[in-house]
Every structure is written in structure tokens, then in C-alpha cells.
Amino acid sequence: MRNPIIAAVAFDGISPFHLSVPCLVFGADRTKLGLPRFDFRVCAAEEGPIQTDAGLSISVPHDLSALDEADIVIIPSWKDLEAPLAAPLKGALERAHERGALIVGLCLGTFAIAAAGLLAGRKATTHWAYTDQLKALHPDIAVDADVLYVDEGDIVTSAGVAAGLDCCLHIVRARYGAEAALRLARHVMLSPHRQGGQAQFIERPLAPTPTADRFAKALDEVLATLGEAHSLDSVADAAGLTRRTFTRRFQKTTGTSFGDWLADQRVALAQRLLEQTDKSMDMVAFEAGFGSATSLRQHFSARLKTSPMQYRREFSRHAPSDRAAYSTVL
Incomplete structure (x- = not known):
């Protein structure tokens, strides 16, 4: 080849x-x-x-x-x-x-x-x-x-x-x-993944503040626990902000909405799990925070224009031996 x-x-x-x-x-x-x-x-x-x-x-x-x-x-x-x-x-x-x-x-x-x-x-x-x-x-x-x-x-x-x-x-x-x-x-020391839909302009705070630190820590906690439920209100509360202020600051900081950002992070985690493990689709969906293989499949289709099964076939080092085991899931 x-x-x-x-x-x-x-x-x-x-x-x-x-x-x-x-x-x-x-x-x-x-x-x-x-x-x-x-x-x-x-x-x-x-x-x-x-x-x-x-x-x-x-x-x-x-x-x-x-x-x-x-x-x-x-x-x-x-x-x-x-x-x-x-x-x-x-x-x-x-x-x-x-x-x-x-x-x-x-x-x-x-x-x-x-x-x-x-x-x-x-x-x-x-x-x-x-x-x-x-x-x-x-x-x-x-x-x-x-x-x-x-x-x-x-x-x-x-x-x-x-x-x-x-x-x-x-x-x-x-x-x-x-x-x-x-x-x-x-x-090469680049940000690992910025979605194409992210805004070209991103406004950032001029200087660190205690509130900004809480904001960053709240997002770090979400990233560390993607398999758990994270509502906009709960994350805003963890950041010490009202829902409206959190939404506005999140948009200015990341160039996207909290919901889209969270879904993108969960899809990225699911991609890594599909590539590196032989876990079932239900388990991948659970650990990535989607709750079900159906939801996982819907998000893959919307964002990656493929299915989790097809993605695993193309990129997973486990794919040849696991293909039959997972064919009934999707």
C-alpha cells in the first residue's frame, strides 16, 4: 500500500x-x-x-x-x-x-x-x-x-x-x-480539538479573577466526570455564577454553547474508548455520558457522519476480533 x-x-x-x-x-x-x-x-x-x-x-x-x-x-x-x-x-x-x-x-x-x-x-x-x-x-x-x-x-x-x-x-x-x-x-503543542463550528472570535477575560478560577475549575470538573450528568444550572452553580452570566461568559470564552461543548467532549471521549478498548457500545455510551447506545449513535451521526460501529471498524486496534460481538448492538 x-x-x-x-x-x-x-x-x-x-x-x-x-x-x-x-x-x-x-x-x-x-x-x-x-x-x-x-x-x-x-x-x-x-x-x-x-x-x-x-x-x-x-x-x-x-x-x-x-x-x-x-x-x-x-x-x-x-x-x-x-x-x-x-x-x-x-x-x-x-x-x-x-x-x-x-x-x-x-x-x-x-x-x-x-x-x-x-x-x-x-x-x-x-x-x-x-x-x-x-x-x-x-x-x-x-x-x-x-x-x-x-x-x-x-x-x-x-x-x-x-x-x-x-x-x-x-x-x-x-x-x-x-x-x-x-x-x-x-x-506539536496544539489544542487537541476545536470543533469547526466554534466561532472565529473568542473573547477572553483581561485578567484572572477568583470568579474566573471557579469558572475554570467547574469546567475541569466536568471534563473529569463526563460520564455523570451535568446540567447548565449545576455547572453554573459550581462556577459561582447565575445561569445567565455563566452562559454569556461561556460563549465569550469558548465561542460555543455549553450544550454543544459538552456533547463535543463526550463524542471525543467515546472516540478514544472505541479506538483503545473493546468495551461494549452500551458501556462506551455510559462512560461518555450519553446514557444509551442509541444516543451515542445519534451524536456520532450528527457530528462525525458515521456510526460508532463503523468508527470502531476503521480506527480500533480491537476491531477484527470484536466485529461480530458488537454487530447486534447497532
Whole structure:
């Protein structure tokens, strides 16, 4: 079985930081973390060294033919947002998409994918400061300015700068499992999982306060006891806040609602249990706080577009011997 081929498209004037995002996630040997050895290729339409916007020059080893074999094609950013896409790149993106490669636009890279005509009638995002421009240029795209990334199955787009790292980790998690993504996040010192629906802006308190400490401790307690019941009122009480104040502070701190955050944490725990243990679906549901296998299945379907059983088959090291034992549960 060949190594997965990841092609990142560079161009004259690219930001070294934006190019470094896919390099960090896919460009190094991560086999010790349980990931495959990626065949990572940086390519460009231009010949010879390209100049970055930081004054550095980069020797790019591949041309656009790298897209013809790639399993994942990543556009880390883009320039000349209103100019038509050059025919060679447009054709390479169309061919890659048609044969089933995953197309990824990080930050302004969404503009290149849109210019190739691949986002018509779809949902997408980009850096919040450019969402109005994306809407104006491509009114047939449902632009969501309030999320970190959008996964449309065969095309993934992200918000700006650091959200590109969240998006790449999301791709790792979707293809290689939550535990591998967690190990990678820990290795490169990133937040292990920020859901795509989380807001691009997150307001945070200016300084620690005793109330803020109680707020953080209340959330830590929830994370340590996900299998138990946690109502909004009980957690707000533990934080020493009224329900309304807690709700407002939680939204400002995390960019999402308490209910969505709690469900996301429970799904992430269930993913790890399915990957690392051979516990029954009922036990996984109980320990993750869902109460029943039915509820677990509903949350997996809504958030991961798969079932717990299918997830276990794809990512669990226990799957071959346990498949028959669990087939009657789901």
C-alpha cells in the first residue's frame, strides 16, 4: 500500500507561515505517533525559486503534476483574489477533484478553490476579514463567517491563520482517528480539538479573577466526570455564577454553547474508548455520558457522519476480533 500523497500548492508571494501549516502536520515523519508516512510534496505553477512575502526564497521541488497523484490537495493561502485562476492550476484542481482527491483551502486558499468553480452551491469559510469579498465575488457560495472550518466531505475550507492548523488536525482525526490526532496535537503543542463550528472570535477575560478560577475549575470538573450528568444550572452553580452570566461568559470564552461543548467532549471521549478498548457500545455510551447506545449513535451521526460501529471498524486496534460481538448492538 503506497503512502498517502499530500500536495501543497505554493506560489510567488506566499506567506511562509501559511505554507508552514500543512508542512507541520503532514511534512514530517509522524509514524511514531501512529500516522502513516506521508508523501508530502510542495508544488508550484512557477518554475525556479519562488519569493515569499517575508523576503525569503524557496526552491519548490514539484510542479502542478503533483496534483494528479495526490490524495489531498492543500491551497494554504492565495493572492490576487479577484483575478481569474490561471488555466493550469484550474485544470489541475478540477482533475484532482474529479478523481476523488480531498481539496483543502486554508485561509485565503478558499478563493482559489472558488475560482476553480468547485464551491458553487456549497458552504465554505475563509478569514473573517475577507468573507464579504468572497460573498461578493462568488454569490453562489454559502459563506459562513462564524466558524473555524467547514467540511463538505470532498472539500474542506478553513478560517484564517491558526484555524488552518485546526482544519489540518480535523483531517487527521477524520482519516486516522481521534487518538492519532490527539498524539499529534500533543507533540506539536496544539489544542487537541476545536470543533469547526466554534466561532472565529473568542473573547477572553483581561485578567484572572477568583470568579474566573471557579469558572475554570467547574469546567475541569466536568471534563473529569463526563460520564455523570451535568446540567447548565449545576455547572453554573459550581462556577459561582447565575445561569445567565455563566452562559454569556461561556460563549465569550469558548465561542460555543455549553450544550454543544459538552456533547463535543463526550463524542471525543467515546472516540478514544472505541479506538483503545473493546468495551461494549452500551458501556462506551455510559462512560461518555450519553446514557444509551442509541444516543451515542445519534451524536456520532450528527457530528462525525458515521456510526460508532463503523468508527470502531476503521480506527480500533480491537476491531477484527470484536466485529461480530458488537454487530447486534447497532
